[in-house]
Amino acid sequence: MSFRTDPATAGDVLVLGETVIDIVDRDGVQTEHVGGSPANVAVSLARLGHRVRLVTDIGDDERGQRARVHFRESHVQVTSGERGRTPTAIARIQADGSAEYTFDITWDPPVPELDRAVHVHTGSIAAFLSPGAETVRNFLESLPFGVTSSLDPNIRPALIGSHAEALHTFETLAAVCTVVKLSDEDARWLYPAVDPAEVVDRLLELGVRLAVVTRGADGLLVASRLARLEVPAATIAVADTIGSGDSAMGAIIDEFVRAGLESLTEASLRRIGTWAATVAGVTTSRAGANPPWRRELLGDSGVGQSPDGSSSA
Template sequence: MTFLVVGESIADLIGTPGSWRFRAVPGGSPLNVAVALAALGRPVRFASEVGDDLFGGLLRDHLARHGVGASELAAAPATSLAFARVGADGSASYDFRFDWRFPQTPRLAGVSCLHTGSLAALTGPGGPRVRSLMEAAASAGVTVSYDPNIRPSLLGERDAARAAVEECVRLARLVKVSAEDLAWLYPGEPDLAAARRWAAWPLHAGPAAAWSGGAGDAGDAGAGRLVVVTRGADGAVAVFGDRLVTCPAPAVEVADTVGAGDMFTAAYLAELDGVAVLTAEDVARALRHGCAAAAVVCTREGASPPTPGEVAALLPRVAATVA
């Protein structure tokens, strides 16, 4: 399976906890997912844009070091920046210097899964172009994966942002969303209620996708869209047809949580690589790997991707249940 990841590349300036000192590291949710997929041994293309500046050099070097090609990086006036101030508990708050135009149209030939989301799918003028690419992929039978990764400070009015997110969800077969994202999109609504609503929406019409929600057993029949909700230290839960898959996170000593959701996304997508007909057991296995990968990255600073060995070492401490 070949992954195409589309979205922003950002230089993250990570703060030292309790201070105003910052260290520049590569970031951007889609870039993190692309690099982590490559680190987990999956073939991946990455379409983005960076500036011809010092921070652009940082991002290009990072991609090259992890074997992700730069041939689909468009030129931007300047590389986007995100300042992450880290609290005493390891959580991060963000401030952005961001622009996203996305002038290119990546080739879909040979792609089995298109993953996108975050700022790239919601902010203009690049956002509408990304959503058009999602529609083209879904219509062509390419599995579309989406992660809203909400950044409220850059999204403006909530109703308009919610409409754009819902447009993306309807185009996607695989959706990973954080409980925090859902709380911002639907204030006061339980995360599982929103996830079940998303999972029940009809899939975009098109040829059979590479990963089909289907009849692995009677309970999986017609499952359709998979919606995974990540809950930080409480792990993740997935809605898949009439099944609910729950996976607590392993306890680890947290350095920071930067990139944890992206590592979860890459690991659960990598684990679904090659699955022709998705079952609840496949989802459980994918959630275990996602929670293990997220836990690994939480033990160190920044979004440093885990190796397959690091993920495997934590798996005995991660259990998922299907109901």
């Protein structure tokens, strides 16, 4: 099966969440990239062909201007609150390519408008940090029938209060969302000593239709009430892991929205998982949060695979 390329199958997606300038520290040498988990998801979705609006909170400083240019070049429409300074995160790259973060951020976005969006995504700091977290929760709880939603907690322990508070917030939001993705680190933090398969069971009990746990080089666990399976990770040379989970989230939403999936069978789950692994793999092979454009995955380079797992070459 070939890639989904018909623009009519794409949809308007609204993303609610923070924009952060990642100050990447590699052995004392610093470079800056536009990031923030929801912002990265917005960019990933736009590059995969969706009409995307990002409701966020960017400053009027030089970093904020750089962020606006980044979003414009990736075809993301931005609505932002007014602030003086754009949030930052120092990302220190570890030996395995993972990153440890130190944040300077507040979160107080404008009240979003649904407009023509068929799907709403949120997560990370935006779902937990007051006062913006209350805006996010109220909006998700008010979505009309037929509009789907997704959540990626992307846990930042230093910013989200106690474990009990964070778990309550997460499960409250998960219970009103169609799709939830966690990393294995998120799952361990939220549900200590619980196997990922049991975490997936809990999400499905809360009412989630599609539950995904990403496990780095070990691939993805993808589940619905009808089926579950493991999907291997893409084989790539790792530059760093910044934005890889966000790219996977974008790919999951992309395939979910395009397919209009009513029945999440094993075949549907395999398509979603394979597409997420492919898109995340490309991002992991690059420095910073730099997800692929759909045209790159359609090229002759052999970089990607179609959502059913067949070669794109």
